[in-house]
Amino acid sequence: MSRERILVVDDEPQIQRFLRPALEAAGYDVVEAMTGADALRAAATAAPSLIILDLGLPDMDGKDVIARLRAWSQVPVIILSARDREAEKIAALDLGADDYIEKPFGIGELTARMRTALRHRIQEDGGLTAVSVDGLTIDTVRRVVERDGTAVKLTPKEYDLLVLLARHAGRVVTHKTLLTSVWGPAHGEDMHYLRIFVSQLRGKIERDPANPKIIRTEPGVGYRFVTE
Known part of the structure; x- marks a missing residue:
């Protein structure tokens, strides 16, 4: 059985160094991107099952990534958010992000949110009985x-x-x-x-x-x- 592929989009090397081994240990394949442009390219070419997206990227706002992504893809997106960016967090959710997790965070909480997003993406309007x-x-x-x-x-x-x-x-x-x-x-x-x-x-x-x-x-x- 193929493993779920996770695209991690964050320009902080320490976050990437933390997430890759943690997610791989949890049974996921990991693809990395450090800019919004790279994230959109990876979303199109690597066919990730889920995207973990930081809102603060060097070339564009994470919300812009979500808006562009939602024009052609419904892949689940979990945003990473600093505690003092509540308005941006809400805007990202309204644009189509599936969930958010605040920095600093634990891998257990993140993987639980990931499982939920992966499980419920197929449960669209009309699918619940x-x-x-x-x-x-x-x-x-x-x-x-x-x-x-x-x-x-x-x-x-x-x-x-x-x-x-x-x-x-x-x-x-x-x-x-x-x-x-x-x-x-x-x-x-x-x-x-x-x-x-x-x-x-x-x-x-x-x-x-x-x-x-x-x-x-x-x-x-x-x-x-x-x-x-």
Whole structure:
């Protein structure tokens, strides 16, 4: 069986020196690039299964790499982000990145995010038929949600919000993506809508809404539907 190929895009030699042996030890083949231009060429020629992308590159912004890449490829992208670059992190996710991890990071956390991105890239809109986690079952064919075998009554918007999060299970979904997908483009900045509906949704599906295990908050960024 061929190994998954990972393209690592970072201009810091120490990051490359750390990631290559760590990822190879985890069972991946590694291709490296240190500029945005090299990253785009490698994405086209090396056919990576996933790209790990730093936002701060010497020749172009990492967000520009994502925008150009998404014009022709849906390969999973995990961005590397410094803690003080939240706005850029959100912009990268809205442009089509699948997830992010903050520097400094541990290889265990990174490989877990990689497995999630690889697993869920094939689960596009319309692909989800059912998901179960912690006694919660979502059946999109019958449009039924149950908690421990008992039907959960959701409003149409609550249902749409839950299914959207579940379709991206394991991956962070930004506030803007949730708002525009569920309420429409005119509501892309209506954060109060989202906070209210997430709170209502947690009250119906979480065992302890004050300590949610299924719908996790990614502070300042969005929410993540957790299945593990």
